[in-house]
Amino acid sequence: MTVIEFKNVSKAFHRAVGQRLLRHYLEDLMGKSDPDSFHALKNVNFAIKDGESVAVIGANGAGKSTLLSLVTRLAPPSTGQVTINGRVAALLELGAGFHPDLTGRENIRLNASLLGFSRKQASELYETIVDFSELHDFIDEPLRTYSNGMMLRLAFSVAVNLDPEILIIDEVLAVGDQQFQTKCIDKIFEIRNQGKTILCVSHVGPLLESLCTRALWLDHGQLVMDGPTHEVLQAYEGRTLHAPSE
C-alpha cells in the first residue's frame, strides 16, 4: 500500500521583501502571480510504500523541511497533489507547544493532547513517557528550570511514544547526552522494525545508511535522485566534494 504520494508537487513562498502592505494581500487574493515568489519545491514526484524507511538529504534550503511540512499537512501544496494514508507523528521541532511556566507533568499532558492522544491513552502512557525520559526528579518543576537537553528529552519521549504509523524525524536525533542519544536511536529502530513507515532528515550519513533503505536527494527544490541510500549518499557526498565552492 502506498502511504505517501507526491504528484507534480510544487510549493511557492513569497519572498518577504520588506513590508507587506494591503496591496500585496489584495493581489494575492485576486490570484495575481507574484514575480517575487520563491519555489521551495518544484515538480516533485515520489511514492512511499507501507513499511519503507526513507531518508531525505540535501543542502540547507534545498526544501527538506518544506517537504516534511507537506507530508504532515501543515501546509498545502501550491500545485500538485499530496496523498497521505495513516497517522503521522512528526518530530519536526521538539518541544513545539511546550510552555515554560508549566511543569513537566503538565507539559506532558498538554503535548499528548496536542499530538492526538486521548485522555485514556495519555494517562496510560504517562509512566512510560516519564520512564523513557528519566526525569522523575524534575517532573513537577516548571519547564523553564530545565536545561535544554532535559527539555528535548521530555519532548522526544512524548512524541516517540505516540505509536505512529508514519514517523517523521527532522534533524532531532541530537538529543541529550551520548547515552540518551543511543536510547533514542534504538527506539527509532524499534519503531522501524515494527514495520512502520519512517521519513528521516539528517546530516548523519552512517545513521541514515543503517536506518533507511532508500533516500531522496533534494537540490534547490528539485528531486535530483531517488534510490538506495548507499548510492544516493555516495553521489551526494561526491557532488559536495567536487563543488566545494557552492
Added chain:
Amino acid sequence: MTSLWNGDYLFLLENLIVKDFKIRYRNMSLGVFWSLLNPLILMGVLTFVFTKVMPNAVPNFPLFVLCGLVPFNFFTVAWNNGTISIANNAGLIKRIPVPREIVPIATVLSTTIHLGIQIALLLIITLAFGRGVNVYWLWLPLLWALEVMFVCGLVLATSALDVYLRDMRYIVESACTVLFWLVPIFYTLDIVPRQYVTVYEFNPLAALILGLRRILYEGVSPNGDAGLVYKLAFTSTVTFIAGLTIFSRLKHKFFDYL
C-alpha cells in the same frame, strides 16, 4: 485539505483552557483577585463620576453600572486575547497539525473562568443591594452562553485576519474603546433617541447588558416587548457561523504567513 489530526477534541480543549488559565495566574501574587479588582475599581470610579461630578437620576448606580461592566470586561479581554491567539501560537500552528479552530476558541473559553468569578461578584452585589433571587435568573445561563458564542464568532474571524494583517489587533483594540461609549454601560436605553434603539437591541453586547439589567436590577423578564433574547440569539448565531466560515476560508495559508 483534511487534517491528519484525529485526536480527542474535548481533552485537547480542556488542556488548552487549563494552560491559559494557569499561565495567567500562576505568576501573580494576587491570583484570581485580579479578576475582581478591575470591575470593582471601574465601578467605584464611574459611580463617583456619575453621582458626584455629573449626578444622574439612576438609583443604586453601582449595581446599575456593574451589570454593564462585567459583560463588557469579558468581551474586551476575550476579543483582544482571541484575536492574537493564532499569531501568538505560531510555533504550535506551524509544527503540529492540530485543528486550527480550537486555538482561538480555547482562548475565549479560558477567559470564561475569569468571567465566572466576575459573575459571582455581580450576583453577590445584586443581593447586597437588596435585590432578591427571582425566577428570571433562569435566563442568565442562556444569556451568557449566547455572549460566549458571539465572542467565539468574532474571534474566529479576527484571529484569522490577524495572521494576514497584523494591524487587526489594533483595530480590535480601538473598536473596544469605541464600544465602551456605544454600549449602554453608564447610561440607560431610555435616554437613547428612539430611532437608534433597534440598533442597540441588535448589538449582542448591548442586548446582553440590557437583559442583565432587566433580570438583576429591575427584576423583570429580559425579553421586554421587543423579544430581546431572540434578537441576541439571532445575531450571536449569525456571527458564529460567519466567523467559522471566514476562518475555514483563511486557515489553509496560515503556515505561509506565520
